[in-house]
Amino acid sequence: AQKITQTQPGMFVQEKEAVTLDCTYDTSDQSYGLFWYKQPSSGEMIFLIYQGSYDEQNATEGRYSLNFQKARKSANLVISASQLGDSAMYFCAMREGVENSGYSTLTFGKGTMLLVSP
Amino acid sequence: GAGVSQTPSNKVTEKGKYVELRCDPISGHTALYWYRQSLGQGPEFLIYFQGTGAADDSGLPNDRFFAVRPEGSVSTLKIQRTERGDSAVYLCASSLIQAGGSDTQYFGPGTRLTVL
Helix, strand or coil, X not given: CCCEECCCCEEEEECCCCEEECCEECCCCCCEEEEEEEECCCCCCEEEEEEXXXXXXXXXXXXXXXXXXXXXXXXXXXXXXXXXXXXXXXEEEEEECHHHHCCCCEEECCCEEEEEEC | CCCCEEECCEEEECCCCCEEEEEECCCCCCEEEEEEECCCXXXXXXXXXXXXXXXXCCCCCCCCEEEECCCCCCEEEEECXXXXXXXXXXXXXXXXXXXXXXXXXXXXXXXXXXXX
């Protein structure tokens, strides 16, 4: 089974509107972390937001918020007031296994391409 | 401060040749990771360094791939006898391992490897 599932290959949104990018995950660990990265056409992976499995409140970073629903194992990214510069690939990633190994690597989903139109 | 840097940004080589890809992590970051991203996919883990040692190389696809980090800072990913299937973007990331922290990984711009 895939550990990170992003079901939306592409999303379209108009400038200034909000958009939600879906992410579901699969893990048996109690301690894990969820990340969202943005990858514009230049190729660099840009860190956006982090949610720890024990965090009680949803993470927010400026126009980005993470809708964390632990029981449903979902960690959707919400971008408010979309801007043209938000057009990019967005990847959801999970860190797990820290308690057993003391370190973490990331498992990524396949990504969602977001296009923001004027 | 400076982010993660990778050189070269692009590398074109012929099948069977040897290539080296370099990563310079964020200063002070003890953890360094290599990932490979094929077209249309998310990055896939290759190898992880904590300090100078490779703590986990389970993602390396075969013994043609090798990586070093001799002084605990700069790392080099080495690919022998390259094959066309090795063509991908190779991403390097670094993080500061902290107890109770997010250990957020910060990525470099990647090296696009093309094997002809």
